[in-house]
Amino acid sequence: MRADRLLSLLLLLQNRGRMTAPELAAELEVSVRTVYRDVEALGASGIPVQADRGPTGGFRLVDGYRTRLTGLTDVQAGSLFLAGAPGPARDLGLGADLTAAQLKLQAALPAQLADRARLIQQRFHLDAPAWFRDADPVPHLAQIAQAVWDQRIVRTHYRRWSGAVHRVLWPLGLVLKGGIWYLVARAAEGGEDASASGQAEGAVRTYRVGRFLAVDTLGEGFERPEGFELAAYWEESARRMEAATRRKTAVVRLSPRAIRLLPMWFGAAGVRALATAGPSDAEGWVRVELAVESEPMAVGDLLRLGAEAEVLGPPELRRALADAVAELAVRYRAGSDGPGSGTDPGTDLRH
Known part of the structure; x- marks a missing residue:
C-alpha cells in the first residue's frame, strides 16, 4: 500500500539522514520515479523534506524534525523476534514486516541508542544455514x-x-x-x-x-x-x-589433525569424546571413545578422517572399515587410467 511506503520513506530519512533517490528506491523496492513522486507527496502533506543537489546531494528531513508515528502492527511486532534472521523471515512471508518494524523501532529510539543499533547491524549478522549445503525448498x-x-x-x-x-x-x-x-x-x-x-x-x-x-x-x-x-x-x-542414533561406541586413535577436525565433523559427540580422551603418545596421537551411529553410517563418517585416524574397536567396525578401504584401493589402484582400464576390478590388492 502507498501509505505504508510513504511511512517507510519517512522513517528511512529520519533514521539514516540524507539518502539519494537510487538508495531509497533500492530500500523500498520501487523505481526512482516512484521515489520522486512519494517525496512530493510527503511534502504536500506537510513533512519538511529537503532536496540537496550535487554529487553529494539527496533527500533529507529538515534538521530537528522527528515523527512520533512509530506504532507497530501485530505482525510487525512479531517479526522483530526474527530480526537476527532475515532469510527465515522471508521464508515465512514476514520480510517486509520485519523491515518496517525495524525502521519504526529505530525511529522510536533516542539518537544515541539508534546509532548503536545501526552499528550492531553493521557489525553482526546471523546466517543460519550450514556451509556447503543448500536449504530445503519449502514451498508450503x-x-x-x-x-x-x-x-x-x-x-x-x-x-x-x-x-x-x-x-x-x-x-x-x-x-x-x-x-x-x-x-x-x-x-x-x-x-x-x-x-x-x-x-x-x-x-x-x-x-x-x-x-x-x-x-x-x-x-x-x-x-x-x-x-x-x-x-x-x-x-x-x-x-x-541423539541417544537413539548414537547407540554404539567406537574406540579411535586420532592424530593431532584429526583432534582438530573431530568437533567439526562429529559435533557434540566429538566434543564429548575429546573431553574424556586419554593422554597423547610420543607422536601426539590420542585414544578416544566416540559415540557413533549404525555400522554403515559409522564407516562413512570415520572414513572422512582418512589416514588421520585408526579405529581400534569394536572388531566388527574395524573389519568393516578395512573392507571399505580395501575396496577403495582396488577402485583407485595405482596406474589406473580410469574406469574399465588396467587390472581386473575384482583383484584384491591387499596381497
Missing part, C-alpha cells in the same frame, strides 16, 4: 506457518524414506535447525480421514517441512495440548534422537 512453509498461527488443522501428503503418506496434523510450532525447517505437530489417529474429535489420541511428532508434497488447510481449529512448550519439546526430542 508460509501456509504451514499461517496454520500454526491460526491453530488450523492441515491435511498433508508427506514423503518419508519408506514412501509417501497422508497425514492430518495439528500444527503446534516451527523450528529452524541448521538452516532446515521442521514442523512440530500432533498426528491424528485414523490417517487422512481423522478429524479434531480424535486429537487427544495423537502423538506429537516432528516433520521436515521440505518433505511436504501437498498441504491443505482445513477450516477446523484445534486446542493446543495443555502445558505444551515448543522449546522444551524440541530440546527433549533432540536428546532422544
Whole structure:
C-alpha cells in the first residue's frame, strides 16, 4: 500500500539522514520515479523534506524534525523476534514486516541508542544455514506457518524414506535447525480421514517441512495440548534422537589433525569424546571413545578422517572399515587410467 511506503520513506530519512533517490528506491523496492513522486507527496502533506543537489546531494528531513508515528502492527511486532534472521523471515512471508518494524523501532529510539543499533547491524549478522549445503525448498512453509498461527488443522501428503503418506496434523510450532525447517505437530489417529474429535489420541511428532508434497488447510481449529512448550519439546526430542542414533561406541586413535577436525565433523559427540580422551603418545596421537551411529553410517563418517585416524574397536567396525578401504584401493589402484582400464576390478590388492 502507498501509505505504508510513504511511512517507510519517512522513517528511512529520519533514521539514516540524507539518502539519494537510487538508495531509497533500492530500500523500498520501487523505481526512482516512484521515489520522486512519494517525496512530493510527503511534502504536500506537510513533512519538511529537503532536496540537496550535487554529487553529494539527496533527500533529507529538515534538521530537528522527528515523527512520533512509530506504532507497530501485530505482525510487525512479531517479526522483530526474527530480526537476527532475515532469510527465515522471508521464508515465512514476514520480510517486509520485519523491515518496517525495524525502521519504526529505530525511529522510536533516542539518537544515541539508534546509532548503536545501526552499528550492531553493521557489525553482526546471523546466517543460519550450514556451509556447503543448500536449504530445503519449502514451498508450503508460509501456509504451514499461517496454520500454526491460526491453530488450523492441515491435511498433508508427506514423503518419508519408506514412501509417501497422508497425514492430518495439528500444527503446534516451527523450528529452524541448521538452516532446515521442521514442523512440530500432533498426528491424528485414523490417517487422512481423522478429524479434531480424535486429537487427544495423537502423538506429537516432528516433520521436515521440505518433505511436504501437498498441504491443505482445513477450516477446523484445534486446542493446543495443555502445558505444551515448543522449546522444551524440541530440546527433549533432540536428546532422544541423539541417544537413539548414537547407540554404539567406537574406540579411535586420532592424530593431532584429526583432534582438530573431530568437533567439526562429529559435533557434540566429538566434543564429548575429546573431553574424556586419554593422554597423547610420543607422536601426539590420542585414544578416544566416540559415540557413533549404525555400522554403515559409522564407516562413512570415520572414513572422512582418512589416514588421520585408526579405529581400534569394536572388531566388527574395524573389519568393516578395512573392507571399505580395501575396496577403495582396488577402485583407485595405482596406474589406473580410469574406469574399465588396467587390472581386473575384482583383484584384491591387499596381497
